[in-house]
Amino acid sequence: MSAKKKYNIRFRIWFYADDDKFLGKGRVELLERIKEVGSITNAAKGMKMSYRQAWQMVKEMNESANEILVEKSLGGKGGGGASITKAGERAITQFHDFEQKVNRFIAEESKKLTI
Amino acid sequence: MSAKKKYNIRFRIWFYADDDKFLGKGRVELLERIKEVGSITNAAKGMKMSYRQAWQMVKEMNESANEILVEKSLGGKGGGGASITKAGERAITQFHDFEQKVNRFIAEESKKLTI
Numbered sequence: 001m002s003a004k005k006k007y008n009i010r011f012r013i014w015f016y017a018d019d020d021k022f023l024g025k026g027r028v029e030l031l032e033r034i035k036e037v038g039s040i041t042n043a044a045k046g047m048k049m050s051y052r053q054a055w056q057m058v059k060e061m062n063e064s065a066n067e068i069l070v071e072k073s074l075g076g077k078g079g080g081g082a083s084i085t086k087a088g089e090r091a092i093t094q095f096h097d098f099e100q101k102v103n104r105f106i107a108e109e110s111k112k113l114t115i
Numbered sequence: 116m117s118a119k120k121k122y123n124i125r126f127r128i129w130f131y132a133d134d135d136k137f138l139g140k141g142r143v144e145l146l147e148r149i150k151e152v153g154s155i156t157n158a159a160k161g162m163k164m165s166y167r168q169a170w171q172m173v174k175e176m177n178e179s180a181n182e183i184l185v186e187k188s189l190g191g192k193g194g195g196g197a198s199i200t201k202a203g204e205r206a207i208t209q210f211h212d213f214e215q216k217v218n219r220f221i222a223e224e225s226k227k228l229t230i
Contacts, residue, residue: 005132005181009213013126013221015230022122023230065122065230091230096123098224099153105220106128113130115137115180115206 007113009106013099017064027057028095031088034058036072038081058082065091122228124221128214132179142172143210146203149173149185153196173197180206 015023026047031070033043044054062068073081084092130138143163148158159169177183184203188196199207 005179007130007132007137009128009130011126011128011217013124013230015122015124017120017122026182064120087230094228094230098228101224102126102221106217109216113209113213115130115202115209 007110009110011102011106013102015095020060020064021059022061022064023091023095026028027061028092030054030057030090031061031069031084034082035084035088035092040072040082042084061091092104116184122225122230124225126217126221128217130210135175137176137179138206138210142176143207145169145172145177146176146184146199146207149197150199150207153198155185155187155197158197176206 012025014021018067021027030043032048033046034040037043037046040054040058041051044051047054058070062070065087067085067087069085069091070082071084071085127140129136132178136142138157145158145162148161149155152158152161154184155169155173159166162169173185177185182202183200184206185197186200188198
């Protein structure tokens with residue numbers, strides 16, 4: 001018999017607030033980009049998404065969260081910008097931390113497989 | 116401030132053998148149906164899948180696994196059947212157990228979120 005194959009396990013996680021999608025990989029990336037570029041329009045461009053889609057995602061996140069994650073700032077050329085709140089920062093950090101914990105757990109558990 | 120929302124976390128897992136997809140929710144369901152009905156054709160029908168697709172999935176699973184999961188039995192009316200090997204049984208059980216463990220871990224970890 002040939003050497004035993006090792007399986008590696010991939011996963012995706014999504015946070016829901018009741019039945020509403022709250023956070024996933026894509027939304028967290030959007031938050032990170034808004035943080036970086038200070039604008040929903042430019043964050044959307046970076047992800048090849050329309051402003052409309054990005055704004056919809058921001059709206060849904062803000063509505064699902066206990067405290068809003070993104071706030072719009074007023075005025076200026078190009079219609080003003082957007083920034084991440086403290087709750088937005090926590091959302092980014094905690095989503096990544098969660099992914100890492102699940103990743104470690106899964107890597108450990110996968111050693112026990114005997115398929 | 117209104118009552119704090121509780122987030123629930125959903126996930127999907129996939130087992131890979133190197134870069135080849137080995138098992139996922141759909142494939143495990145296919146194995147279970149083959150076990151139940153004793154035929155790839157009928158298992159495929161139950162999942163509204165073509166025989167071709169189902170056979171391709173079986174082929175990929177068998178190639179990725181250390182021991183084949185599905186074996187074809189010869190002859191009979193309608194071209195013979197298929198059955199699940201002992202390794203196939205283990206694959207079904209261990210995939211579900213794995214999902215359950217991840218589920219418990221995630222439920223526990225999600226209590227620590229402060230978003």
